[in-house]
Amino acid sequence: MSRPLLVAWSGGKDAAQALERLRADPAWRVAGLLTSVTVPYDRISIHGVRRSILHAQARALGLPLFEAELPVQADNATYEASFAAALAQASTSEPGLDAIAFGDLFLADVRAYREALLARLGWHGVFPLWGEDTRRLAQAFIARGHRAILCCVDTRQLDATFRGRDYDAALLADLPAGCDPCGENGEFHTCVHGGPLFAQPIELARGEHVLREQRFAYVDLVDTSSTSPPR
Numbered sequence: 001m002s003r004p005l006l007v008a009w010s011g012g013k014d015a016a017q018a019l020e021r022l023r024a025d026p027a028w029r030v031a032g033l034l035t036s037v038t039v040p041y042d043r044i045s046i047h048g049v050r051r052s053i054l055h056a057q058a059r060a061l062g063l064p065l066f067e068a069e070l071p072v073q074a075d076n077a078t079y080e081a082s083f084a085a086a087l088a089q090a091s092t093s094e095p096g097l098d099a100i101a102f103g104d105l106f107l108a109d110v111r112a113y114r115e116a117l118l119a120r121l122g123w124h125g126v127f128p129l130w131g132e133d134t135r136r137l138a139q140a141f142i143a144r145g146h147r148a149i150l151c152c153v154d155t156r157q158l159d160a161t162f163r164g165r166d167y168d169a170a171l172l173a174d175l176p177a178g179c180d181p182c183g184e185n186g187e188f189h190t191c192v193h194g195g196p197l198f199a200q201p202i203e204l205a206r207g208e209h210v211l212r213e214q215r216f217a218y219v220d221l222v223d224t225s226s227t228s229p230p231r
Helices: 011-023 051-061 076-093 108-121 134-143 168-176
Strands: 002-010 027-040 065-070 099-101 124-126 149-155 188-194 204-212 216-223
Touching: 011 027, 011 099, 011 134, 011 188, 027 051, 027 076, 051 065, 051 188, 051 216, 065 076, 076 108, 076 204, 108 124, 134 168
Parallel strands: 002 027, 002 099, 027 065, 099 124
Antiparallel strands: 149 188, 149 216, 204 216
16 A cells, blocks of 8 residues: 655655656655745745746646745755654644655755654655765656746855756756756756656746845746736
């Protein structure tokens, strides 16, 4: 019998690949998505993607969504309390739910932090992509027809001109030496808007460019799908 679990959903490609891997694994049944949202901005934390797009992703994936709501510049204690509250909410809707999957690839300190936090909360983590070659993962993501856009670039690691670009073979070829093809070192973040996991694609337009903290270059993605609800 398959066990239920959540997928930590950033809205990006690694979370999508983790979801795809788990949906193909008979040992697991994905019971929902969990996302951190910065409430005053109404956007996915770190990625800067609008909450309305997050909800469109969840609808297209056919999964319930649980949100950990955060203030601007939340400290670690605030993040952990909000994360714990979202897990508790999810567990009330699904008996036996005590696992959450992450799309982490190789950052051992991040994984150790997640596992320690989850252990304190009586949960445990699942890491379906851990240790895999990131170039092969990137190429497989594109080959399977997933569609994503670079929504944020760390300009200390990658030129701002990469923001807003499609995550495709041409982008992989243009990445400078030393830049991880999956952006695992924080070089960039992505927003997935179509592909084999989605019941229907989300049509996104590129809007305003914003630089935050004199470092992080964002593009404001806007859902132009005819079926999207008013914002």
